[in-house]
Amino acid sequence: MAQSTSSNMADIYRFLAQSLRYPDSSWLQAEYFSALDAFLVGLGWDAEAASIRRSISESADWLEPLQVEHTRLFVNAVPAVIAPPYGSVYLSDDGMLYGPSAEKTKLFYHEQGFDLVGEADIPDHLTFELEFLALLVEEGKSDEEEFFLAHHFRPWFPKFKARVVCETRHHFYRVIVNLIDFFTREEM
Amino acid sequence: MALNLTRRKFLQTASLAAATAAMSGCFADRAKAGTPFVKKPFAAPGSFADTKTVTGGICEMCFWRCQLVGKVRDGRLVKLEGNPKSIDNGVSICARGNAGVKLLYDPDRLKFPMKNVGKRGAPEWKRISWDEALDECATRLKGVIDKYGPQGIAIFPHGCSATYPMNFFENVVGTPNNSEASFFQCRGIRDTAYVATLGVPPGENVDMANAKAIFLLGGHFGENVHVSHLKRYLKGLENGAKLIVVDPRFSASVSKADIWVRIKPGTDTAFLLAIMNYLIKEGKYDKKYVAEHGKGFGEFAKGISHSSLKWAAKTCDVPEKQIKQVADTLAANAPNVSIHPGRHVSWNGNDFQRERALACLTGLLGTIGVKGGFVPGKGPKVGKVGWPKLMSEHAEQFALHTMAKLYKFSPPGTPTDLIRNTAVTGKPYAIKGYVGWGQNPIQTIPDQALTIKMLEQMDFVMVCDVMPTDITMYADILLPELSYLERYDGYIHKGTQWNFADPQQQFIAPRLPLVSPIATDHERKDSIWIINELAKRMGYGEHIKVKSAEEMVEKILAGVNLSIGQLVKEEGIHLQPGADPYGKALDVEFYSAELAEAGYSAIPTYVPVPEPPKGFARLVYGRSPVHTFNRTQNNAWLHNEMPNNPVWLNDESAKKMGLKEGDTIELVNQDGVKSRTSSVVKVTPGIRKDTIYMAHGYGTMNKAMTVASGKGIDDQSLITRLAVDPETGAHGMRNNFVKFIKNGKVLSIPA
Ligand code: SF4
Numbered sequence: 001m002a003q004s005t006s007s008n009m010a011d012i013y014r015f016l017a018q019s020l021r022y023p024d025s026s027w028l029q030a031e032y033f034s035a036l037d038a039f040l041v042g043l044g045w046d047a048e049a050a051s052i053r054r055s056i057s058e059s060a061d062w063l064e065p066l067q068v069e070h071t072r073l074f075v076n077a078v079p080a081v082i083a084p085p086y087g088s089v090y091l092s093d094d095g096m097l098y099g100p101s102a103e104k105t106k107l108f109y110h111e112q113g114f115d116l117v118g119e120a121d122i123p124d125h126l127t128f129e130l131e132f133l134a135l136l137v138e139e140g141k142s143d144e145e146e147f148f149l150a151h152h153f154r155p156w157f158p159k160f161k162a163r164v165v166c167e168t169r170h171h172f173y174r175v176i177v178n179l180i181d182f183f184t185r186e187e188m
Numbered sequence: 189m190a191l192n193l194t195r196r197k198f199l200q201t202a203s204l205a206a207a208t209a210a211m212s213g214c215f216a217d218r219a220k221a222g223t224p225f226v227k228k229p230f231a232a233p234g235s236f237a238d239t240k241t242v243t244g245g246i247c248e249m250c251f252w253r254c255q256l257v258g259k260v261r262d263g264r265l266v267k268l269e270g271n272p273k274s275i276d277n278g279v280s281i282c283a284r285g286n287a288g289v290k291l292l293y294d295p296d297r298l299k300f301p302m303k304n305v306g307k308r309g310a311p312e313w314k315r316i317s318w319d320e321a322l323d324e325c326a327t328r329l330k331g332v333i334d335k336y337g338p339q340g341i342a343i344f345p346h347g348c349s350a351t352y353p354m355n356f357f358e359n360v361v362g363t364p365n366n367s368e369a370s371f372f373q374c375r376g377i378r379d380t381a382y383v384a385t386l387g388v389p390p391g392e393n394v395d396m397a398n399a400k401a402i403f404l405l406g407g408h409f410g411e412n413v414h415v416s417h418l419k420r421y422l423k424g425l426e427n428g429a430k431l432i433v434v435d436p437r438f439s440a441s442v443s444k445a446d447i448w449v450r451i452k453p454g455t456d457t458a459f460l461l462a463i464m465n466y467l468i469k470e471g472k473y474d475k476k477y478v479a480e481h482g483k484g485f486g487e488f489a490k491g492i493s494h495s496s497l498k499w500a501a502k503t504c505d506v507p508e509k510q511i512k513q514v515a516d517t518l519a520a521n522a523p524n525v526s527i528h529p530g531r532h533v534s535w536n537g538n539d540f541q542r543e544r545a546l547a548c549l550t551g552l553l554g555t556i557g558v559k560g561g562f563v564p565g566k567g568p569k570v571g572k573v574g575w576p577k578l579m580s581e582h583a584e585q586f587a588l589h590t591m592a593k594l595y596k597f598s599p600p601g602t603p604t605d606l607i608r609n610t611a612v613t614g615k616p617y618a619i620k621g622y623v624g625w626g627q628n629p630i631q632t633i634p635d636q637a638l639t640i641k642m643l644e645q646m647d648f649v650m651v652c653d654v655m656p657t658d659i660t661m662y663a664d665i666l667l668p669e670l671s672y673l674e675r676y677d678g679y680i681h682k683g684t685q686w687n688f689a690d691p692q693q694q695f696i697a698p699r700l701p702l703v704s705p706i707a708t709d710h711e712r713k714d715s716i717w718i719i720n721e722l723a724k725r726m727g728y729g730e731h732i733k734v735k736s737a738e739e740m741v742e743k744i745l746a747g748v749n750l751s752i753g754q755l756v757k758e759e760g761i762h763l764q765p766g767a768d769p770y771g772k773a774l775d776v777e778f779y780s781a782e783l784a785e786a787g788y789s790a791i792p793t794y795v796p797v798p799e800p801p802k803g804f805a806r807l808v809y810g811r812s813p814v815h816t817f818n819r820t821q822n823n824a825w826l827h828n829e830m831p832n833n834p835v836w837l838n839d840e841s842a843k844k845m846g847l848k849e850g851d852t853i854e855l856v857n858q859d860g861v862k863s864r865t866s867s868v869v870k871v872t873p874g875i876r877k878d879t880i881y882m883a884h885g886y887g888t889m890n891k892a893m894t895v896a897s898g899k900g901i902d903d904q905s906l907i908t909r910l911a912v913d914p915e916t917g918a919h920g921m922r923n924n925f926v927k928f929i930k931n932g933k934v935l936s937i938p939a
Pocket of ligand 1: 250
């Protein structure tokens with residue numbers, strides 16, 4: 001891939017990571033939505049683009065439902081948080097947070113010359129993994145990128161995605177996890 | 189949707205440039221929020237493969253506070269162990285202590301402040317910032333204070349981290365309405381009864397390790413686990429102490445007992461009175477001690493003289509011979525006898541009198557300050573720092589039990605029963621603000637429907653916790669707290685070596701974090717930070733004495749010329765020479781003028797408790813070695829050890845009822861209240877026919893506790909009939925009666 005496509009890919013990873021951060025007005029503005037819209041249209045995902053446009057324009061107060069949904073899907077909820085965004089929850093027998101696979105992920109970060117800012121950060125958080133992929137792309141480490149996707153990201157992401165797709169009450173998150181899936185899926 | 193477009197193809201299309209051009213603008217805030225990564229040269233492989241040992245941990249899976257070390261690998265806590273330097277628990281920790289790792293990394297833990305945008309009881313959560321959360325808590329609590337006065341706020345705290353909030357609301361805000369259930373509804377009765385009799389709260393300070401006989405009333409050690417306490421008990425047994433256990437059930441302690449008194453529940457005071465009466469009549473008590481330190485012994489002896497062995501045998505449903513055997517065993521081994529004061533003693537609403545009787549028996553046998561007896565250790569001192577007592581007078585003036593002239597021997601705080609009734613009726617004043625801190629009153633206070641009514645009428649409900657327990661469902665604002673493994677604590681653990689026969693030593697062990705709390709994927713805080721921020725916003729900022737938990741620990745340690753740095757050097761535990769704990773006698777108020785004056789029975793008195801209605805048996809509950817009340821329910825490792833709480837049923841009764849071991853059942857109580865969930869039957873000869881037993885702390889109703897939700901039966905849900913102890917105002921929780929339900933059919937229990 002050409003250099004420009006690579007850095008584009010870094011932007012895409014970052015954009016996807018950003019999309020899963022807590023929705024608040026510091027970033028979730030018209031600017032974001034038009035970027036997302038252009039991106040989806042560019043991909044030919046017109047129906048998805050339309051569904052997001054609709055759900056955002058449907059009510060003046062579109063932010064709070066997104067915040068409630070983000071909390072319900074990823075933070076804490078009654079009856080249960082739908083899809084904890086942490087790899088080892090899906091990879092360990094007992095749904096453990098910071099399980100052995102998360103330790104391995106952290107080790108891989110170290111091997112690539114990076115560390116997490118927060119000492120207690122749970123290493124296999126979805127947004128961390130996407131941000132890390134962006135860093136690998138920027139450093140031109142495409143083999144490492146593929147390795148990370150195959151050995152650290154893909155082993156759990158489809159399970160996470162399935163929960164979000166089937167449980168979410170908001171188009172936005174369904175589209176975003178599908179986008180992440182699209183850009184991280186293995187290609188023959 | 190362009191199904192054929194692959195990622196790679198897309199990245200090569202012309203539309204890519206247009207599509208991604210706008211993206212980078214969306215990261216504008218990233219400079220502010222920061223990337224989650226920093227560049228760091230990779231250290232040699234394997235340098236972090238091994239764990240490093242971090243000292244200074246203090247366990248809080250229960251409240252015994254064993255001293256820990258953590259095995260930490262690259263910031264992750266991998267294992268907990270006892271601190272080898274400990275002279276208390278030593279290298280031993282219990283199953284729950286080990287499972288602390290699972291609490292730290294429980295995916296269900298609270299992670300961010302949240303606002304309830306749904307309803308109380310059926311919450312819908314929205315993550316909010318700390319600023320937003322604290323602003324709202326401050327405004328709404330202030331609103332309650334302005335409208336109803338400080339007494340309009342009730343606080344329900346539990347645990348070391350709740351002390352700072354509790355003192356803030358009591359001393360600075362000025363509310364007397366503090367319900368610390370884990371103390372008030374548990375040990376509080378014991379403490380006030382012993383203070384009224386021996387002048388000191390007893391703790392569990394019996395020198396079992398060096399006793400010739402140990403007497404337990406309901407104590408079920410082995411199922412109830414506190415490491416150094418068990419070490420004392422087991423050392424005593426190892427040394428050949430005779431063990432007497434009074435319990436309607438074949439408990440873990442009964443299995444080691446020389447004498448098992450299979451008593452009828454609720455009648456223990458009668459049993460104790462008969463023993464004392466017999467000892468006095470036979471002259472088998474410590475005459476010298478009683479003469480030197482006893483007060484009102486004559487009135488006492490006369491007052492209990494009706495308590496014959498025969499009367500007690502009938503009342504307690506135990507053989508007369510056995511009562512005599514117990515009394516003789518105690519006398520034969522006196523004064524080296526451990527009369528255990530108990531711990532959770534809020535049983536039947538006649539509990540203060542029973543605890544008084546235990547304290548009198550301790551005095552009668554002269555087993556105070558001697559080997560094997562009641563011996564409070566001589567622990568070290570530390571400094572003190574906290575909120576100034578600005579509003580104590582106001583608080584006292586509005587104390588509900590003082591206003592009602594009730595419960596004159598109430599432990600510190602206000603009887604929960606009065607707080608709840610006042611909130612629900614609005615009389616004598618309104619209680620409209622609820623502050624919960626680490627306590628789950630849904631499962632700690634009987635009559636859940638009334639508790640929920642209390643919560644529903646509040647103007648504002650704020651809860652701070654580590655896990656989403658039942659009470660959190662009723663919060664308007666829910667705050668996530670750091671766990672005991674990630675924080676400093678204003679409480680400093682101190683004590684002596686566990687066995688008084690060893691050289692005398694003292695220890696000081698503050699809680700130091702074993703892992704860092706700093707993270708970008710969750711935002712938990714400690715109680716000192718949270719309350720300080722709240723205090724500032726409520727206008728009490730000028731009274732803040734410490735800026736952080738760490739500073740608080742520093743200041744307390746500075747009082748004895750220690751520091752955190754020093755403690756880290758000393759591997760988390762400071763040791764110093766101790767003092768001989770033996771030799772101190774205590775006066776014994778056999779007849780209490782103070783009680784007489786307050787209008788209570790001045791000598792220990794047996795008050796009969798309600799009998800089970802026909803077809804029902806009394807529900808009693810106790811502890812499991814792998815759980816601490818309901819706090820550990822959701823811990824995956826512990827849950828795995830004991831996934832539900834089997835309901836003990838007498839084997840002969842079971843046969844008549846057609847129930848078999850392992851049958852799935854529900855329970856229904858005398859008021860027609862059914863258990864929300866089911867459990868299984870344990871069929872055993874090891875329980876009386878009039879008694880049903882189960883472990884407490886199961887059957888949470890909050891589905892956000894994904895491991896524990898709906899597993900086993902919540903005993904508290906079946907405790908709807910209240911029994912309030914007249915001296916203390918604490919709830920007795922064993923005056924409720926149940927029947928079984930199998931496949932929808934209600935089964936009576938034969939007498
Ligand atoms: S007894 Fe167990 S749970 Fe309690 S403090 Fe000690 S190790 Fe922790």
